[in-house]
Amino acid sequence: MSLISTALLLKTNTVIIRDVVCNGECRHKSDEECAHKTSLVYPYRGVFKRHVGQNDVVAEANQVVFFNGGQDYRISHPVDGGDSCLDLSIDESVLHELAPADQVQTGEGVVFRRQRRRVDPRAQALVALLRHGLSRNIAESLEGETLALTLVRRSLGERTSHAAGASFGRQKLVDRAKLVLSSDLARRWTLAEIAREVGVSPVYLTQVFQQVEAMPLYRYQLRLRLARALDLLGQYNDLTMLGLDLGFSSHSHFSASFKQTYGLTPAEFQRSAQLKPKHYTTR
DSSP: OOOEEEEEEEEOSSEEEEEEEEOOOOOSOOOOEEOSSOEEEEEEEEOEEEEETTEEEEEOTTEEEEEOTTOEEEEEOOSTTOEEEEEEEEOHHHHHHHSOGGGBOSSSSOOBSSSEEEEOHHHHHHHHHHHHHHHTTOSOHHHHHHHHHHHHHHHHOTTTEEOOOOOHHHHHHHHHHHHHHHHOTTSOOOHHHHHHHHTSOHHHHHHHHHHHHSSOHHHHHHHHHHHHHHHHTTTOSOHHHHHHHTTOSSHHHHHHHHHHHHSSOHHHHHHHTTOOOSSOOOO
């Protein structure tokens, strides 16, 4: 049985934000659980699989996962390391206003049609700002609420998020590739190695991944690495070492990639979020 710890970061009439950490000891499907209220879950560290009936999704730092109220599900951890997520529960009337009509089922409560959407870099940065700011008591309630609603809006926007559309088989193939990448973020995978792990040709893998996620495989890997950097910025004094630990070839490579994605260098983001490391750690 996996051990789960939950820290309440913010509770207002508009939003409840929790930091949820699971050690991932349950490698196979967990016992069936049921979400009592619809929430949006943003993985920021590690990976897990969510099983709803015959529908499985891989949840990692490029995704928001929808836990619909009253919906049964199971969780498994096919990759070592467990996961950590930011869980947002939005007041239902507010969520009704935020959620596009074509993304939810008709009825009284807010129930999302899909299990997940891919979020953009700005949403990833908002997840980091929320978690770091609230956990360190830097962000006040009003700021936390505002950032949370902005995050949800971006996560549901047609221009700022992406809903994967493909056949069941192609989606499963892409999910297997995601698990390979997540198993070792720092590894400099070759296309042939990933294709061999998932059992297809390199050409077919690149074509299917682009079709499903609307971005190349290498860029998806980069986004996973940079999301991990957002998570670790508060723990590293030596940002060169952080980049190297995440598989970047040099500090300049890490810094340039980070700035191109988030608009700030790692050092600038660290300062803007008031992340002053108290100790050094490895990944």
